Amino acid sequence: MQRVVAERVKLPPGYSVSWSGQFEFLERATAKLKVVVPFTLLIIFVLLYLTFKRFDEALLIMATLPFALVGGIWLLYLLGYNLSVAGAVGFIALAGVAAEFGVIMLLYLKNAWQERLHMGRDADTDLLDSIREGAVMRVRPKAMTVAVILGGLFPIMWGAGTGSEVMQRIAAPMVGGMITAPLLSMFVIPAAYLLLRQRSRARLFHVPPTQGVTA
Numbered sequence: 001m002q003r004v005v006a007e008r009v010k011l012p013p014g015y016s017v018s019w020s021g022q023f024e025f026l027e028r029a030t031a032k033l034k035v036v037v038p039f040t041l042l043i044i045f046v047l048l049y050l051t052f053k054r055f056d057e058a059l060l061i062m063a064t065l066p067f068a069l070v071g072g073i074w075l076l077y078l079l080g081y082n083l084s085v086a087g088a089v090g091f092i093a094l095a096g097v098a099a100e101f102g103v104i105m106l107l108y109l110k111n112a113w114q115e116r117l118h119m120g121r122d123a124d125t126d127l128l129d130s131i132r133e134g135a136v137m138r139v140r141p142k143a144m145t146v147a148v149i150l151g152g153l154f155p156i157m158w159g160a161g162t163g164s165e166v167m168q169r170i171a172a173p174m175v176g177g178m179i180t181a182p183l184l185s186m187f188v189i190p191a192a193y194l195l196l197r198q199r200s201r202a203r204l205f206h207v208p209p210t211q212g213v214t215a
Contacts, residue, residue: 084169127197
């Protein structure tokens with residue numbers, strides 16, 4: 001609209017156009033979000049690094065966040081909602097929940113693998129068994145968590161009254177994300193962790209040809 005007005009509306013000298021109302025509020029909020037969102041992601045990454053003490057595992061959780069938000073984007077599209085400040089708040093909340101799903105799943109996988117390492121079992125089959133065990137242990141708690149979150153958000157989605165339109169746009173990303181985020185943490189993160197550990201073990205046990213033992 002601004003481009004069309006600038007191209008087609010010729011103002012006489014001494015006149016100017018200013019955009020106000022909700023549009024002005026949206027522009028101010030968007031400018032703040034451009035600072036808040038990267039800062040929030042940086043804080044999440046630092047906390048993940050302090051939790052796992054490994055750069056690759058913290059990066060794994062961060063890399064899965066955009067894919068966890070896909071469900072929220074699709075639900076906004078299906079409902080015909082435009083991306084607004086309320087929607088951005090919903091996506092920030094969804095990113096926090098998705099990060100929590102990934103952290104808990106990764107902790108279960110690491111604990112199952114560490115138990116086998118303490119028992120002296122570090123073969124590829126033991127790694128696969130530990131990942132299966134850790135992932136299966138999270139199915140029921142994750143299903144219960146998703147059910148509770150959806151049970152609290154559905155009344156907001158179909159509620160009416162003062163402020164319901166804003167609350168619906170906050171809840172919509174989280175409702176859609178409760179489909180993709182749990183599936184991502186249950187299927188993609190275990191597979192990515194398997195590849196990560198296999199690569200680490202390959203580097204650990206690799207012996208360069210020049211340092212091999214000769215008969």
